[in-house]
Amino acid sequence: MAIRLWGRPSSARTQKILLALAEIGLEFEFILASSTMGGGGHTSKGNTPYGVVDTPEYQRLNPNGTVPTINDDGYVLWESNAILQYLAIKYAPTAFYGDSVELFCSASRWIMWENNELIPPMHNYVLHTIRLPDDERDPAVAEDCRKRLAKAWRIVDDQLSKTEHIAADTWSFGDIPMTIRVHRWSLLDGDWSAFPNIARYYDVVRRRSSFTTIANPNMHLAG
Secondary structure: OOEEEEEOOOOHHHHHHHHHHHHHOOOEEEEEOEOOEEOOEEHHHOOOOOEOOOOHHHHHHOOOOOOOEEEEOOEEEEOHHHHHHHHHHHHOHHHHHOOOHHHHHHHHHHHHHHHHHHHHHHHHHHHHHHHOOHHHOOHHHHHHHHHHHHHHHHHHHHHHOOOOOOOOOOOOOOHHHHHHHHHHHHHHOOOOOOOHHHHHHHHHHOOOHHHHHOOOOHHHHOO
16 A cells, blocks of 8 residues: 655645655655645635645544644654654665664754754745735845844755765765755755855755655745
């Protein structure tokens, strides 16, 4: 039985799982689900969400009513980083962390860091520049998010001056969220001149065959 994945294409957390599944080459069923986004865009602009997440059936799987969630032959898991680690351990220990406890932990550190330091300011930046109606956007919030991201990108750039990829010289599952974030910010801002090591990294990771899974700008700039 193929893995079932509930999520939405414009969700970076869902994209983590889409990219991981592409890296592994696993078949899956994708069920569109969201309380805030639909085929037409964000609900703040009057669009209808994909739904599903507020149904009793879904909330028995994920009581938070969030995405992504997977069902792997009866094993249900939510929280994108937990799913990413699960897929790494179960299906691709060699490819995703070289069967190394140390690399697994280093990669885990970076996916947690991304969750804490990159997701919040980038999410709010997208809200206040793209997704919210014009009269609800706050330029001050967007500028504060840009400053927070610049600080975070300096940390990433420094790490990438020491290693070819984010957790080591070899690719690991820690590069999955970072690839998504670097690509999304490239579409939003496009200027890596102050971060040459990120520019080099972006050029490398977008050559991976799996990158086509998250390459479409509409997945990142959906309003």
